[in-house]
Amino acid sequence: xxxxxxxxxxxxxxxxxxxxxxxxxxxxAGLRDAFEALERRWAAELDxxxxxxRTVVSxxxxxxxxxxxxxxxxxxxxIERVARALLGVERLQLFHDHLISKPPAHSSTVxxxxxxxxxxxxxxxxLSCWLSLDGATADSGALHFMPGAHxxxxxxxxxxxAHNKDWGPRAKDAVAVPVEAGQVIFHDCLSWHYSPPNHxxxxxxxxxxxxxxxxxxxxxxxxxxxxxxxLVSVGPGEHFNTDRFPTIRRADLDEASP
Amino acid sequence: xxxxxxxFSATADLEGALTTLTATACGLPRDGGRLTVSRxxxxxxxxxxxxxxxxxxxxLGVAAGELPSRPALARMFDDEMLSMRALxxxxxxxxxxxxxxxxxxxxxxxxxxQLLPREDAIAxxxxxxxxxxxxxxxxxxxxxxxxxxxxxxxxxxxxxxxREGHAPILVARRAARxxxxxxxxxxxxxxxxxxxxxxxxxxxxxxxxDGRFYGCAVGDNKAPLAVRLAAIASMDxxxxxxxxxxxxxxxxxxxxxxxxxxxxxxxxATLFLEENGYHDLDGTQRLLAxxxxxxxxxxxxxxxxxxxxxxxxxxxSDWGLKSRVEVRGLNKDFFGGGCPFNxxxxxxxxxxxxxxxxxASGIHRPNxxxxxxxxxxxxxxxxxxxxxxxxxxxxSL
Numbered sequence: 331x332x333x334x335x336x337x338x339x340x341x342x343x344x345x346x347x348x349x350x351x352x353x354x355x356x357x358x359a360g361l362r363d364a365f366e367a368l369e370r371r372w373a374a375e376l377d378x379x380x381x382x383x384r385t386v387v388s389x390x391x392x393x394x395x396x397x398x399x400x401x402x403x404x405x406x407x408x409i410e411r412v413a414r415a416l417l418g419v420e421r422l423q424l425f426h427d428h429l430i431s432k433p434p435a436h437s438s439t440v441x442x443x444x445x446x447x448x449x450x451x452x453x454x455x456x457l458s459c460w461l462s463l464d465g466a467t468a469d470s471g472a473l474h475f476m477p478g479a480h481x482x483x484x485x486x487x488x489x490x491x492a493h494n495k496d497w498g499p500r501a502k503d504a505v506a507v508p509v510e511a512g513q514v515i516f517h518d519c520l521s522w523h524y525s526p527p528n529h530x531x532x533x534x535x536x537x538x539x540x541x542x543x544x545x546x547x548x549x550x551x552x553x554x555x556x557x558x559x560x561l562v563s564v565g566p567g568e569h570f571n572t573d574r575f576p577t578i579r580r581a582d583l584d585e586a587s588p
Numbered sequence: 589x590x591x592x593x594x595x596f597s598a599t600a601d602l603e604g605a606l607t608t609l610t611a612t613a614c615g616l617p618r619d620g621g622r623l624t625v626s627r628x629x630x631x632x633x634x635x636x637x638x639x640x641x642x643x644x645x646x647x648l649g650v651a652a653g654e655l656p657s658r659p660a661l662a663r664m665f666d667d668e669m670l671s672m673r674a675l676x677x678x679x680x681x682x683x684x685x686x687x688x689x690x691x692x693x694x695x696x697x698x699x700x701x702q703l704l705p706r707e708d709a710i711a712x713x714x715x716x717x718x719x720x721x722x723x724x725x726x727x728x729x730x731x732x733x734x735x736x737x738x739x740x741x742x743x744x745x746x747x748x749x750x751r752e753g754h755a756p757i758l759v760a761r762r763a764a765r766x767x768x769x770x771x772x773x774x775x776x777x778x779x780x781x782x783x784x785x786x787x788x789x790x791x792x793x794x795x796x797x798d799g800r801f802y803g804c805a806v807g808d809n810k811a812p813l814a815v816r817l818a819a820i821a822s823m824d825x826x827x828x829x830x831x832x833x834x835x836x837x838x839x840x841x842x843x844x845x846x847x848x849x850x851x852x853x854x855x856x857a858t859l860f861l862e863e864n865g866y867h868d869l870d871g872t873q874r875l876l877a878x879x880x881x882x883x884x885x886x887x888x889x890x891x892x893x894x895x896x897x898x899x900x901x902x903x904x905s906d907w908g909l910k911s912r913v914e915v916r917g918l919n920k921d922f923f924g925g926g927c928p929f930n931x932x933x934x935x936x937x938x939x940x941x942x943x944x945x946x947x948a949s950g951i952h953r954p955n956x957x958x959x960x961x962x963x964x965x966x967x968x969x970x971x972x973x974x975x976x977x978x979x980x981x982x983x984s985l
Contacts, residue, residue, distance in 0.1 A: 372678050378670060386667045387674045389683040396678065430683060438686055490684045491595045554596060557679070 331408045333415050341416045345480035345521035351512030352408045353461060358512050361537060362463055364399035365429060385436045391428040391557065393537070400427065404539050407581030409459050409514055413541050414580070416516050417457055421544035422578040423570060425449065425456060426558050431535045432471040432528035439526050441494035442476070446519035447487035450556050452549035452567070454484060456542035460515040463535040468506040471528040473515055476504050480520035487553065495522070544577055546570070591704060593692045598685045603628070604799060605696040608703055608961055611871070613640040615908035618871035618961065622798070625672070629665035632695070633658065647906040648702040656694045664690050705963035709818035712738070716810040717794040717803035722781040723839045728755045731777045735833060738817055744831065754843040755835025759851065766825035767974055769858035769981030773829065774929040775813050776837035776863060779805030786954035800957040807949035809837070811958045812864045812966070815944060819967035827977050830855055837927070844928035853934045858977045859896070860933055862918050865943030867962060873904045873911040876918055876941035880933045886916050892980040893938050899972045900942065907965045917941065922952070942969055
């Protein structure tokens with residue numbers, strides 16, 4: 331599947347576009363089952379009940395290295411094609427994946443921010459593919475965007491614990507982007523977005539794969555600190571090592587996974 | 589110690605805050621280094637530690653109802669430590685430091701304003717440190733002007749004693765505001781020069797790290813100036829105040845030695861307050877108190893000074909500190925002739941030295957510093973001194 335010209339224009343104009351469902355219910359159920367199996371394993375490793383674990387731990391990175399289902403998911407053909415088309419690059423490389431959970435009664439606001447200022451990547455040629463595992467509504471913590479704000483360029487990184495951007499009169503332009511399970515929000519790494527708490531009794535989980543142009547280089551000086559730096563085994567200015575930052579298979583060229 | 593929790597330094601911010609809070613609540617030595625979250629959890633979640641926290645709240649006027657119960661606090665610490673274990677074990681965490689934020693809001697925010705240096709004191713100290721007030725530098729006069737402006741804004745009238753080739757002596761006077769008695773404060777605005785190359789940071793830019801302020805002359809004598817100015821600005825009631833500030837202490841005080849004998853003899857203070865004072869490394873406060881005898885001899889404190897010392901010991905105790913009285917003056921014999929303030933106090937004067945330094949302050953040396961936790965205590969003790977001077981002057985003793 332390729333994005334339509336209107337979807338590409340929308341992404342370029344607004345900094346985000348929601349497309350899909352791109353992942354069918356069977357695959358989604360597989361991802362949810364895989365994640366819940368991981369949660370049970372992790373909780374057991376830490377000697378707490380999974381219920382208690384879920385009230386505290388709410389974000390994980392590197393799931394593709396921890397469960398086959400996510401290792402397959404980062405190469406999802408439709409998502410790869412759309413992401414590559416939206417970025418307009420030849421080849422994608424995974425910067426990292428992560429899963430964010432906003433369980434009922436145990437979540438908070440993630441303030442307005444851009445992603446790229448936090449990343450040790452040399453150029454803003456990257457996007458996030460935000461796959462909703464449960465669906466997200468305005469009151470369950472859907473992503474909100476400020477359309478077009480990515481075109482203002484990169485701003486200093488936001489301190490999530492200390493600041494929330496005051497948009498002034500522009501605040502009225504902010505939009506919630508509710509999605510069904512299986513839909514993917516593709517958003518530019520310079521897009522401005524935030525998410526409110528989950529006020530419902532439903533889970534709100536999203537699996538996010540961050541893809542960059544495979545020609546991007548490691549630039550630790552660009553950001554003060556990032557957990558991915560620990561996984562880098564190349565020097566500043568070099569391409570990321572593909573063992574921890576895998577190149578994404580092109581659905582139209584490469585063979586399927588073994 | 590931070591006023592705000594930042595996601596870029598959340599662990600250090602929280603551990604710094606918990607270290608100060610736990611030391612104050614549990615009476616821990618101040619030289620024990622920074623507590624980890626898990627060690628703070630052990631201490632504050634214990635029956636004794638939580639009781640200490642509630643007692644501290646009572647002493648500092650924090651509503652105990654604002655604080656979490658012991659089980660709730662233990663749960664909050666458990667949550668954060670679970671998040672830390674998850675991060676180490678499988679790259680999971682409590683999203684965006686939510687557990688640290690919860691502890692910060694529950695434990696540090698209620699005490700923050702009582703235990704942190706006032707922001708206006710830090711701003712003034714920043715300004716004072718930036719002035720290169722070493723002998724011969726025009727910043728000496730600029731600093732005298734800054735202090736004149738600040739003191740004038742607080743209602744002091746300024747007499748500027750001048751002599752060709754010397755830094756001016758400022759004699760700032762303010763009439764009593766609701767309290768009886770007269771306190772004479774002493775201080776100086778010049779700095780001892782140390783080679784900038786021997787510093788690890790720019791000596792003329794105030795730096796805060798690991799619970800200390802670094803900068804040239806912070807311990808001698810700019811931090812006490814800043815703390816006292818900010819504290820007095822916040823007080824509704826003070827006794828009559830006379831503040832004598834000279835600018836040549838670090839070069840032997842030639843002008844002050846000439847001017848002080850007559851000046852100090854005529855001031856007839858209820859109490860003379862020295863420029864600064866010291867804590868031991870573990871935080872124990874040294875209360876240097878004496879009555880001046882003939883020839884500068886140090887005599888035992890009189891009944892008024894005893895009352896002052898008792899009240900100051902209570903303040904120290906509120907901060908979880910021990911204290912001890914030493915019958916002597918502050919050791920400042922860096923130059924022949926000694927300190928003009930100490931040397932020329934008239935017999936019978938009550939003398940007190942309390943302040944913000946500790947043995948690590950390293951005055952006159954590279955990387956001079958003062959512990960940040962002493963600022964709030966010193967501001968409080970200034971209020972205590974003024975209150976006790978009022979009692980003494982009222983003839984109630």
